[in-house]
Amino acid sequence: MNYKIVLHTLGRVLLLEALLMLLPLSVALIYGEDPLPFIIAIADAASVGFLLAKLGTEKSGTLYAREGFAIVSFSWIGISLIGALPFALSGEIPSYIDAFFETVSGFTTTGASILTDVESLSRGMLFWRSFTHWIGGMGVLVFITAIADKTPDRSVNILRAEMPGHSVDKLMPKTGSTAKILYRIYIALTVLEAVFLLCGGMPVFDSIVHALGTAGTGGFGIKSDSIASYSNYLQWIITVFMLLFGVSFNVYYLALLGKWRGIAKQNELWVYLSLAVICTAIVTVNISSIYGNLSDCLRLAAFQVSSLLTTTGFATADFNAWPQLSKAVLFVLMFCGGCMGSTAGGLKISRITVLFSHIRNELRRALRPRNVSAIRLNGRYLDAEAANGVTAYFALYIAVICAVFILISFEPFGMETNLSAAVSCVNNIGPGFGLVGPASSFADYSAFSKLVLSAAMLMGRLEMYPLLLTFALRRAK
Amino acid sequence: MKTVTVGCGKVGSAIIKSLSEEGHEVVAVDSDKAAVEAVTDSFDVMGVCASGTDFETLRDIGMKDTELFIASTGSDELNMLSCLLAKRMGARHTAARIRDTGSSAAGTAFIKSELQLDLMINPELLTAQAIFNLLKYPAAVKSETFTRRSFEMAELIVKPDSALDGALLSELRAKNRIPFLICAVLRDKKPVIPNGSFRLHAGDKIGIIAQPEDLQRLLKGLGILGKRSRYIMVLGASRIAARLSEMLLKSGNSVKIIEKDRDKCNALCEYLPDSASVICGDGTSHELLSEEGIDRTDAFVALTGMDEENILVSFYALSRGVSNVIAKVNRCGYGEISRSLGLDCLVSPKSITADLITSYARALENSVGSQVETLYSLLDGQFEALEFRVCDSFLGCGISIKNLRLRPDILIAGIIRGSEKIIPCGDDIIMPEDKVIVISSGLKLCDLSEILL
Known part of the structure; x- marks a missing residue:
């Protein structure tokens, strides 16, 4: 293992975090709040970052997949440890473990909160909470790659470890320019949403915070009832943008280049959109007995379906109180996630399409043993190796959910709560069912369970392998 | 780009x-x-x-x-x-x-x-040319030619107790009337651009530049030019072997090619003139090599498709006292090992090709200023020798070299003015429309103006 390059990159990530924390600091200053927690956290991040960057060197040896995984794991843990400082120092989240959980939940774009009263938080903290979603959505190392003027040869290994998805399609020949394009699209969409929300009459601060939360498919709100108290127009805007951020950024790049035929080939996109439409229809019909008014039903159903499908986790209704069928549909949607190459978490639609093609082929083979059939994804042929990779990932994903579920099951909250908490954290959604539903929080869990769930969120965001390979399998030879 | x-x-x-x-x-x-x-x-x-x-x-x-x-x-x-x-x-x-x-x-x-x-x-043709150049200077590890054979550059390793071992560069230059320049030294894998007060040691890898007609006399004068290769044995009837044998035969050498495959032997016989002798047999067999007179050959070139075979047979040839042994390798890893074991002369078609493309790309990148005409990587890629055409806008025109504020890691190794070829000293000046050969270490020069501070 080339520790020097790992340390150096980790140092640069922390320095970047110090830089990014200047934004919540200025928000705190604008609203006349105590800037001290942010100043201390920035000083810490900067000094530790500087020290680590000096300890390691950039030019020592090469960056193999192993270093890529280690850099990503350590960076995400590092930024969460430092990012929790403002919450803990200000006393707004007194326990450091709670603050850590909240920060991990932020960076992994989960949106699971331990806060029982969000509205009591100061503006600076609220902004930082949502800003972590935005940073974590596209990835902090992708950001570093985007702003670095020269990237090392194997830097694609970092991108691979951090970007959600089983294959990173480079949009441009150079990793740096690919990262730049991704961030440009990301920033443009975020600004667009903020503008739409502003036009709908949402206050400036609220629009920015919600745009950041939607962009990262995070889900931290600033009100106890999440989005429910905003107007219908604003709810629809957020619904549409949640769905937009669940779409692969490759699609936007193709659209920018005017390659519409390329978009037509993206079967993942069509499966994703039809899934959203079908589920919305089922839920709309199912909840019509409660709300009566069809337009309300449609709005609430569409919002909740998009929120859980894209793993955002905003809510406009307490779906805990909905009929069983709707709850079942929403629970299953929690596994799906958005498209590969978006900011969404979960299993990803493309993996699901590959798994179903795999099942279809196996069934055909059972019937006609000599049958040979192909698996296609977005118009491209997938070889057996790639398909096996997806199956293995699925098995690992289920295993991790099971492990988390068992580890937190000594908590006396019942099966529905614990299982949905595990699923929600691994898939980076936020709210679950039962006691962790949209109207309540994770506050009642013990410190141990919070750490387990934090680990689960990190595993889910980084798609299992980096953390597993860095910590669990390091000694295994 | x-x-x-x-x-x-x-x-x-x-x-x-x-x-x-x-x-x-x-x-x-x-x-x-x-x-x-x-x-x-x-x-x-x-x-x-x-x-x-x-x-x-x-x-x-x-x-x-x-x-x-x-x-x-x-x-x-x-x-x-x-x-x-x-x-x-x-x-x-x-x-x-x-x-x-x-x-x-x-x-x-x-x-x-x-x-x-x-x-x-044509990588094979380029490689054959590179090997041919090497055979011309038996002491050299590598040799390169600049535009229209204006200058030649030979890379060699300073052997203990040779005329170069312990010599001060300024003294060397004063002693020899032939103009030449030792323009790059690799000592303990570290690149040094030497000046007059630099003293050579055994084990240094050096680059010497001189005019083609002088280089041979110079190396002879220094007592480091071995016997010129006359009898050359080539292992393997690859495309490179065919091109190389053709060139060697044309310049009056005697060439013997050993190849296992009879069809390939026949094809080679058809391609080459009758003066070539083609042997069908296993070149890795020591008896066969002895029988075909490996003890009497001046040079041995291993060109089979297998790196391992080339390297091992080359070591055998070295052990039998062949003074000039060249092996073709495709994988770089083997190169380092065999160099450390004493096999200095290795050629690799892919790096020769990559060098050519690199210089071409660098010339494209700069089509306005003083563009790169040729580029060679020297001494394990630690140095680059570039040939520039000087354009009018170059700021250093008309100033003597000793008064130019040059970067420390570069050296002006040659000036071509019309048909005149100058190995420069401090008083020479660069004029527009000259061609200049620059040696640099660790820089990626694209334009001549980059050599100025």
């Missing part, structure tokens, strides 16, 4: 490596998925798994903004076709690897103009 490379084999990946190190944007195309993945895993390039003649692939990559399109697959026809397609679709410059062009220069020129190729690369 956007470049596209079709073919990610041995030659292709060497080209991709050097282009990506130069900072160009590289798109790598190959129909073999594993080959594409090997390249995208190692270098910061974009991989496309498709055929290089596929219209849709080329269109999606975007030929209009492609500055340099290189086709380096193993198939000449595919390379020709994809270069032609790329050119018609708007690629600015195309370069094709073409191994079989026949031996006539007219045929080569015809293909080049008809296919609108800007560069035709």
Whole structure:
């Protein structure tokens, strides 16, 4: 293992975090709040970052997949440890473990909160909470790659470890320019949403915070009832943008280049959109007995379906109180996630399409043993190796959910709560069912369970392998 | 600069490596998925798994903004076709690897103009030329020729107790009336640009530049030129062997080629004049080598397709007292090991090709200023020798070299003015329309003005 390059990159990530924390600091200053927690956290991040960057060197040896995984794991843990400082120092989240959980939940774009009263938080903290979603959505190392003027040869290994998805399609020949394009699209969409929300009459601060939360498919709100108290127009805007951020950024790049035929080939996109439409229809019909008014039903159903499908986790209704069928549909949607190459978490639609093609082929083979059939994804042929990779990932994903579920099951909250908490954290959604539903929080869990769930969120965001390979399998030879 | 490379084999990946190190944007195309993945895993390039003649692939990559399109697959026809397609679709410059062009220069020129190729690369021919140059200076590890044979550069290793061991450079230059320059030294793997007060040690790897007619006399004068190779044994009847034997025979050497495969022997016999002697047998067998007179040969060149075989047989030849042994290797890893064991002379077709492409790309990048005409990487790639044409805008024109504020890591090693060739000293001046040879270490020079502080 080339520790020097790992340390150096980790140092640069922390320095970047110090830089990014200047934004919540200025928000705190604008609203006349105590800037001290942010100043201390920035000083810490900067000094530790500087020290680590000096300890390691950039030019020592090469960056193999192993270093890529280690850099990503350590960076995400590092930024969460430092990012929790403002919450803990200000006393707004007194326990450091709670603050850590909240920060991990932020960076992994989960949106699971331990806060029982969000509205009591100061503006600076609220902004930082949502800003972590935005940073974590596209990835902090992708950001570093985007702003670095020269990237090392194997830097694609970092991108691979951090970007959600089983294959990173480079949009441009150079990793740096690919990262730049991704961030440009990301920033443009975020600004667009903020503008739409502003036009709908949402206050400036609220629009920015919600745009950041939607962009990262995070889900931290600033009100106890999440989005429910905003107007219908604003709810629809957020619904549409949640769905937009669940779409692969490759699609936007193709659209920018005017390659519409390329978009037509993206079967993942069509499966994703039809899934959203079908589920919305089922839920709309199912909840019509409660709300009566069809337009309300449609709005609430569409919002909740998009929120859980894209793993955002905003809510406009307490779906805990909905009929069983709707709850079942929403629970299953929690596994799906958005498209590969978006900011969404979960299993990803493309993996699901590959798994179903795999099942279809196996069934055909059972019937006609000599049958040979192909698996296609977005118009491209997938070889057996790639398909096996997806199956293995699925098995690992289920295993991790099971492990988390068992580890937190000594908590006396019942099966529905614990299982949905595990699923929600691994898939980076936020709210679950039962006691962790949209109207309540994770506050009642013990410190141990919070750490387990934090680990689960990190595993889910980084798609299992980096953390597993860095910590669990390091000694295994 | 956007470049596209079709073919990610041995030659292709060497080209991709050097282009990506130069900072160009590289798109790598190959129909073999594993080959594409090997390249995208190692270098910061974009991989496309498709055929290089596929219209849709080329269109999606975007030929209009492609500055340099290189086709380096193993198939000449595919390379020709994809270069032609790329050119018609708007690629600015195309370069094709073409191994079989026949031996006539007219045929080569015809293909080049008809296919609108800007560069035709024949790695085998380039390698044969490199080996031929090496055989000319038996003490050298490598030798290079600059434009129109104006200067030649030889790389050699200072042997203990030779005339060079312990010599001060200024004294060496004063003693010899022949103008020459020791322009680069590699000591303990560290590059040094030497000045007059530099003292050579045994084990140093040095680069000497001089005029072609002087270099041989100079090396002889210094007592380091061994016996000129007359009897040369070549192992393996590859394309390189055929081209090399042809050149050697033309310049009056005696060549013996040993090859296992009878069909290949027959084909070689047909290609070469009767003065060549072709032996059908296993070249790794010691008895056969002895029988064919390895003890009496001056030079031994191992050119089989197997690196391991080449290196091992070369060691055997060294142990039998052959003074000049050259081995072809494709993998760089073996090079280092065998150098450390005493086999200094290694040639690698892929790095020779990559050097050529690199210099071509660097010349393209700068089409306005004083552009690069030729580029060689010297002494294990630690130094670069570049040939620039001086344009009027160069600020150093008309000032004597000792008064120029030059960067510390560069050296002006030669000036060509019309038919005049100057090994410069402090009083010489650079004039517009000159050609200048610059040695640099650790820099990627694109323009002559970069040599000034």
